[in-house]
Amino acid sequence: MTLQTLVDKEIFTSLYLPEHTDTEITVPFCCDLLSIAMSRAPAGCAWVTVMANMNTLAVAALTDCACVILAEGTSFDEACLNKAREQGIPVFSTTLPIFEAALKVWEEISQP
Template identity: 65%
Template sequence: MKVFELSKLEQFTSLSLSKDSDITGVFCCDLLSIAMGKAPAGSAWVTVMANVNTLAVASLTDVACIILAEGVTFDNTLIEKAKEEGIAVLKTDLPIFEAALLINNLL
């Protein structure tokens, strides 16, 4: 599944779309130091951590996209930074588990 396809589902809202990467799996983690070492490249990273360090970890790990769950969002400054860095970011009101399960079932 492509990030763009996921962004078109009613449960998700796109904040930043970059290259249309393939999503190859799902990764859930809110501890950035763990995510930095364990987030698989190509995964949809589902988290509630919405800060500049989230973008840094996404860039280091080459995840396909960040999914901000539970109604969490980036402020405008972070959205612009994500666009500048080419990091795809979507948000959802779904809890982390439900968002991850939905994405996993679509793969």
């Protein structure tokens, strides 16, 4: 599944998308503890979190996440969105709880 799939299916609200949306999403990853995410988030994951701050973007860049999905109605402020644009990190948001958002990603990845 690619970022474009999430856009086309309108599963989440896109806050920032780079020009190229053909990045593959390999697995959902749920974590709100940045130190754990930094050591365990797999490259290519859709990281689902409620942590909407600059450190989240730093971890996303370090771990090479495919995108960040801010759950439970959280959102980045303008400074964070500018940093996401600067670093080319795709960001989505949703009002869904973390688990349900990750499940949506999993269901899309698991479809034949």
